[in-house]
Amino acid sequence: MHAFANPKRFLSLARWLTPLLLVSGLLLAGAALLYGLLWAPAERLQGDSVRILFLHVPTAWLAMGGWSAIAISSLVELVWRHPLASLAARASAVPGAVFTAICLATGSLWGRPAWGTWWVWDGRLTSMLVLLFLYFGYIALAQAVDREGASSRIPAIFGLVGAINIPIIHYSVIWWNSLHQPPSITAGKSAMSPEFLIPLLVATFGFSLIFGGVVLARMRALLAEIQAEARLRRKALGDSASRGRGVTA
Amino acid sequence: MTSGLKPKHQRLVLVLLALVAIIGAGTLAAWALRNQASYFYVPKEMMANPPSPDRGVRLGGMVKAGSLKTDPDGVTIRFLVDDGEAEVPVKFSGIVPDLFVEGSGVVAEGHLGADGTFVADNLLAKHDENYVPRELQDMTEAQKRMAIEETN
Amino acid sequence: MSALGKLLLRDLALLLPGGKRGGSLLPFLFFLAVAMLFPFAVGPDAPLLARTGGGVVWVAALLAAILPLDRLVAPDLELGIFDQLHLRGVSEEAAMAVRLLAHWLSFAPLLLLATLPAAALLGLEGETVRILLLGLLAGTPGLAALGLMIAAMTAGLRVGAALTGLLLIPMAVPILIFGAGALAQPEGAGLGLAGAISLLLVAATPFAAGAAIRAAREG
Numbered sequence: 001m002h003a004f005a006n007p008k009r010f011l012s013l014a015r016w017l018t019p020l021l022l023v024s025g026l027l028l029a030g031a032a033l034l035y036g037l038l039w040a041p042a043e044r045l046q047g048d049s050v051r052i053l054f055l056h057v058p059t060a061w062l063a064m065g066g067w068s069a070i071a072i073s074s075l076v077e078l079v080w081r082h083p084l085a086s087l088a089a090r091a092s093a094v095p096g097a098v099f100t101a102i103c104l105a106t107g108s109l110w111g112r113p114a115w116g117t118w119w120v121w122d123g124r125l126t127s128m129l130v131l132l133f134l135y136f137g138y139i140a141l142a143q144a145v146d147r148e149g150a151s152s153r154i155p156a157i158f159g160l161v162g163a164i165n166i167p168i169i170h171y172s173v174i175w176w177n178s179l180h181q182p183p184s185i186t187a188g189k190s191a192m193s194p195e196f197l198i199p200l201l202v203a204t205f206g207f208s209l210i211f212g213g214v215v216l217a218r219m220r221a222l223l224a225e226i227q228a229e230a231r232l233r234r235k236a237l238g239d240s241a242s243r244g245r246g247v248t249a
Numbered sequence: 250m251t252s253g254l255k256p257k258h259q260r261l262v263l264v265l266l267a268l269v270a271i272i273g274a275g276t277l278a279a280w281a282l283r284n285q286a287s288y289f290y291v292p293k294e295m296m297a298n299p300p301s302p303d304r305g306v307r308l309g310g311m312v313k314a315g316s317l318k319t320d321p322d323g324v325t326i327r328f329l330v331d332d333g334e335a336e337v338p339v340k341f342s343g344i345v346p347d348l349f350v351e352g353s354g355v356v357a358e359g360h361l362g363a364d365g366t367f368v369a370d371n372l373l374a375k376h377d378e379n380y381v382p383r384e385l386q387d388m389t390e391a392q393k394r395m396a397i398e399e400t401n
Numbered sequence: 402m403s404a405l406g407k408l409l410l411r412d413l414a415l416l417l418p419g420g421k422r423g424g425s426l427l428p429f430l431f432f433l434a435v436a437m438l439f440p441f442a443v444g445p446d447a448p449l450l451a452r453t454g455g456g457v458v459w460v461a462a463l464l465a466a467i468l469p470l471d472r473l474v475a476p477d478l479e480l481g482i483f484d485q486l487h488l489r490g491v492s493e494e495a496a497m498a499v500r501l502l503a504h505w506l507s508f509a510p511l512l513l514l515a516t517l518p519a520a521a522l523l524g525l526e527g528e529t530v531r532i533l534l535l536g537l538l539a540g541t542p543g544l545a546a547l548g549l550m551i552a553a554m555t556a557g558l559r560v561g562a563a564l565t566g567l568l569l570i571p572m573a574v575p576i577l578i579f580g581a582g583a584l585a586q587p588e589g590a591g592l593g594l595a596g597a598i599s600l601l602l603v604a605a606t607p608f609a610a611g612a613a614i615r616a617a618r619e620g
Contacts, residue, residue, distance in 0.1 A: 116346025256492035281593020
């Protein structure tokens with residue numbers, strides 16, 4: 001069965017890659033956050049509240065990255081029916097939702113001193129909130145599909161349709177010409193001082209590693225579940241088959 | 250479409266229809282955006298084309314340096330919002346956010362009064378995309394570069 | 402008469418009010434009930450109702466769009482209708498395109514009609530009602546398309562309106578923003594953008610819903 005030939009190779013790779021990603025990610029992200037909290041200079045206008053940037057921005061990127069992972073895995077699932085793709089999509093959903101929630105919470109905490117309000121209905125924040133609900137919908141749909149043993153291509157279709165939301169996130173920034181400042185980091189040119197940019201990039205890299213580690217760990221857990229179920233089913237079949245032989249004999 | 254079409258051809262017809270719909274959507278969106286009127290005004294637009302007083306709008310721009318005054322009641326502030334070409338007087342009563350200082354960006358939500366003063370219900374400070382440490386803001390470019398080299 | 406034409410007539414006979422699947426009037430009664438509920442919640446303040454009523458009608462329309470989804474595709478899947486259509490050479494995509502048309506026809510005209518009494522209850526004036534109707538006309542094809550997509554995805558699952566609602570609401574946010582946004586700013590781009598999103602969703606639905614049906618059939 002080609003469904004099991006591949007997962008075996010994946011498992012032997014994931015076994016050592018998962019802890020490596022998690023540990024290095026935690027170290028990098030932790031170091032960057034500590035630096036941001038303790039040693040980064042206060043910002044010209046925002047003062048100390050800028051320190052939340054090192055948590056807020058990486059989680060915002062990964063919130064969108066999580067759905068991109070779902071969309072790409074869903075496409076692979078629908079086109080090539082690769083057995084690991086549906087696992088990867090489902091394993092990305094919960095960490096993606098968690099990062100989206102952290103992004104919204106830190107954005108709200110940051111908004112209070114910076115803009116004078118906890119919540120602003122501007123394009124980017126609103127899109128993030130919609131993204132969180134998309135994650136909730138995807139997770140609930142994937143669980144229902146699992147529970148009822150329906151085709152894993154159904155959440156994949158939802159994942160792809162939901163990916164339409166990500167361009168809308170970007171577009172909405174332009175459309176609502178809103179409070180939220182234009183993106184600070186554009187290709188090739190950054191308006192950020194290196195004091196802020198370097199730890200931000202390190203934190204983003206660290207959080208990405210954590211994200212990858214969590215996805216791998218969840219994929220391993222999902223695979224183990226599937227294999228345990230298959231073993232049980234084989235056992236049940238084997239029992240009934242041997243009983244069947246017993247009757248005919 | 251008739252039943253004579255094979256499923257493959259039905260799909261082909263649907264793909265063609267979908268392409269037409271997508272082109273239609275693009276055209277419609279482009280046409281709609283061409284007619285787009287702003288609900289986020291800068292002072293120049295607000296002077297040229299004032300919104301009616303009963304419509305809630307946003308005014309965005311820079312707080313003009315030296316224009317910020319507090320009324321005798323202590324909670325009402327008046328200032329000018331400036332975009333380099335025009336300025337609009339703004340009145341606001343309430344607590345202002347930290348980032349609200351002269352020369353910084355501001356978004357005021359409210360309506361344009363009949364006398365030409367913008368009455369704000371809410372002030373939101375807008376910070377620009379430049380993140381600069383507090384110690385560096387008064388230095389020249391060369392000093393900044395030196396300071397950064399020293400810290401590295 | 403072509404097979405697809407017959408399919409459309411059958412779908413309409415099922416879905417239109419008084420049709421065999423019944424209950425098609427219920428979403429509209431629900432829609433009116435929500436419109437009635439709002440003034441009870443915020444008080445009979447006429448200016449407030451007139452200012453917020455258009456948005457309330459949009460929210461009520463969105464909620465009403467969730468109600469028929471349970472019965473939109475699932476019974477046909479159980480009866481094996483799509484297997485039969487497949488044998489007769491009707492692709493799932495074509496069946497879903499026909500179903501989308503039937504769903505919109507059974508949903509949108511009545512919703513637009515029901516908007517008039519709802520607008521009266523909320524004290525909306527002529528120009529607002531006109532923009533509201535235009536916005537709903539531009540937005541309902543998209544709502545119907547999203548609804549059919551989600552109905553097809555959840556057809557093989559025993560899930561309630563809670564999940565279909567959770568799937569539909571975030572997807573429908575852009576339609577709501579642009580459609581209801583046109584009320585605040587009639588000369589703006591809202592109506593056109595709501596229409597553009599509707600067209601995109603209508604274009605995508607036969608394929609997404611068709612793929613979902615095929616996945617559900619093949620298990």
